[in-house]
Amino acid sequence: MTDTTAFDWRPFLLEWSAEWADSLPDDETRSTDDEAALRARWLGFPPASEERIVAMEERLGRRMPPSYREFLKVSDGWRHAGGFVWLLAGTADARWHRNESGLADMYEEYLDEDAGPEERREADIWRRGLQLDVESDITHVLLDPEDVDEDGEWAVYTWASWRAAPPERHANFHAFMRDMHREFHSLRAHRYDGEPVFANDTTRKLDAQVEEARLEALRGGWERAGRALAEAKEYGRPRAAGLGHQIRRLLGETHAVDFDGLVTDPRYAPELLPPLMAEHAAHSYRDDSTLTFHLRGAGDDVVSLAHTTLDQLRNGTYRYAAAGPFGEAVERARELARWGDTDAAWRALRDALPLWEPLGPDHLAPLGWVADPLLGPLLTAERGRELLSTPRGGQQGEAPRPTAGLDPGDLAWLAERDPGNNRTSYRFVLVEGVEPQELPGRLTEGDGTVLNTPATAWEARARALRDRRESSSHDDRALMAVGRAGAGWSFAFDGDPAPFNRWRFVSPAAAASAGTRVVVVWSGLRAWHGEPFFHLSVARDGAEEYAFTYTDGEVRSSGEIPRALDPDRFFGDAEGGAEAERPLLEAVTGEFGVRLPRHALVRGRLHTFTTRSWTRPPGDGETYTVIRIGETADPVEGTVAPDPRS
Structure with missing residues (x-):
């Protein structure tokens, strides 16, 4: 009271x-x-x-x-x-x-x-x-x-x-x-020409408060600093809003965050323009008329940098760079995030923060990285608070308690409901002793397929649909994201597969396993349409070692299946279904010591490529439809024909 x-x-x-x-x-x-x-x-x-x-x-x-x-x-x-x-x-x-x-x-x-x-x-x-x-x-x-x-x-x-x-x-x-x-x-x-300088005991006290808040923020006391800056901002004190906006942006806030003129200062533009341009790109729909508002008072060099950065953000080529040891950590973090290890990428950034140096007296923290296509998805509200709580810029303070990782380190998370309950079917390939960039050579026809630039799952699917010139009702070529699946393993993951057809399905495990071991999993135990199903196959050195497929309430198996993966343990006494999914994934995790990176697959950007078909070729007398779209918007051509290879 x-x-x-x-x-x-x-x-x-x-x-x-x-x-x-x-x-x-x-x-x-x-x-x-x-x-x-x-x-x-x-x-x-x-x-x-x-x-x-x-x-x-x-x-x-x-x-x-x-x-x-x-x-x-x-x-x-x-x-x-x-x-x-x-x-x-x-x-x-x-x-x-x-x-x-x-x-x-x-x-x-x-x-x-x-x-x-x-x-x-x-x-x-x-x-x-x-x-x-x-x-x-x-x-x-x-x-x-x-x-x-x-x-x-x-x-x-x-x-x-x-x-x-x-x-x-x-x-x-x-x-x-x-x-x-x-x-x-x-x-x-906001002084106009001819007006006296507005300076008094109140302004001097508040300006000293702003400077102390800056140092407090660098020591890790961002909450106290934020309150002091907010008070000074209400009085219109210069610097207060620009400093406060940096704290707000790292907390995940974007509304009315424009860094209050700092963005037009050539010293700070390389750090502050990228997050501002990223927000503009996300909501502008290619209408750049509002840029003049954000860049009012900027020199030609800053305006040019803003447009260059905006173009890079829109085409996915923007790369954040920083000087010194922190810049070296940025490169390590990007390489880790590129292959899905976002927790390790965050640790690389966090551990190097004490070595980070500001670009000038109004710079509180590294910010350009939040716009980087690979590094930006690392930011969460908790991690933003951890960054802000970490002493940096030559200031001393108590290091914060590290935030928990975002990845559970297993496969079982795939059995959990996602926010839209859309992940009801998925498939993945795990390859031992092979780097992610080598996966196209094992899962395609060897036609020189290379990895696409990193993209979110939605972006990758939209790009694939836009670039597709031919599709077949018989082929099932998967668009898969790739990365590392733990010590010594790489993965290719498809979170939106075509419907499973056990009569035509051919596991890619054997063809991909020359000189190594390959695990293939395809789950539809929670599929909205059709019977629930689950497939596991393991191959080594070009030959399948064992496999089983659960569908239509029955299990069909081959080879000597390890006890931990025996389908009778999961489908023996019960009808089978969604309740078997988690223990199955836990068993695969335990048997092979593998994991899939939840955060990278759900929120991040990964390289993708399109595999060879997961179905066998059409047999004699079987028909299928091929739809071809001409490059000059020719009408769609429908064809029904026997397999041309028969």
Whole structure:
């Protein structure tokens, strides 16, 4: 509980008055009242006596709230409350609004029959509120006698039509006046030609607070720094917003984060332009007309860099770079993320943070990496807080407790529901002793297929559909993401496979296993359509060692299956289905010591390629459809024919 009645109004109002007087240009034309206020260095009026206050209360039929009452005892009204209220009511001018503005009718028009008490209360304030604005720029100030706290304080509501926002609530009259003092400062901080430098005890104190907040942020105390910067920003202090935006961006916030002019400084542009341009690219739909707003005041070099960075972000070629040991860690992290080990990539960045150096005195943390296609997906809210809590830039502090990894280190996570419950079928190939970039040579026809540039699953599928010129109802060529699957293993993963057809399915395990061992898993135990199924096959040196397929409630197997993978353990006594998926995946994990990187597959970007078909060639007499799309948008051609290889 805050005892607002204990606030000493006089020093605060005297300080405000002096700041106002010192901020006025000498040659400005002023009203008679403002000239008198300037000479007296006092924006207020003589104090109201207790008798005068009681008379006002009797006129209005209510005892005034404590903080407004105490204010009146120091000044019976106020000039220039903020930037848009030129005269604030004292005992003579305060009156019930009684919908004088007609705003109650306007608000009630927009209420529907489901409107709650709070919405109706907001509309009714224009009937019950005590009006304090006497002269203003179409700005209303109302004390609400029905919004009362435990101290008897009434909330204050302000509203201006030109702000295009709902009424703003202030906890009490004291809070309202504090906010108006901040508004006055914020407006004066933006100095125009001919105006005196706006410097006073308040600005000097806040500027020192900003500098201490910067050092505190570099020491890892981002929460304290954030609060101090937010306060200074409300007063319009330079540097406060630009520094605060850096903290907000690393917490995952993007709304109204533009780094407040720092982005146009050539020193900081390489770090701050990429996240700003990434946000623009995500929401601009190729309309770059708003770039001039973000780049106002920028030199030609910065504007050119902005457009270059935007082009790179749109075509996926942007690469974050940093100097020194931290830059070396960035390269290691990118290589790890490239093959799916996002937890190790994050550790590489985190461990090098103490070695990071700012580009200048207004740089709090590395930021360009959040726009990097490979590194950006590493950022989570928890990791953002961990980064901000890590001492850096030559400052000392206590290192934070490391955040938990995002990958469970197994295969069993595939049995969990994803947010949209879309992962009901998937397949993957695990190859031992082979690097991920070698997988196309084992899972394609050996036609020189190379890996596509890293992309999200959605981007990769969209690109594949856009580039596809031919498809066959008989072929099942998988678009697979690749990476490392643990010590000594690589994977190829397809999270959106075609329907499983056990009569035509051919496991790629044997063909891919020359000189090594290959594991193939295809699960549809939670498939929306058709019978649940599960396939496992293991091959070594070009020959299948063992395999089983569960479908139609039956298991078909071959070879000597290890006890840990025996399908009878999973499908023996029960009907089989989704309940068998997790233990099956746990068994595969235990047997081969493999894992799949959940975060990289779900949120990250990985290399992809298209495999050879997972189905056998058509037999004699079997027909299939081939659809070819001409490069010049020729009509689709449908063909039904026997297998041309028969």
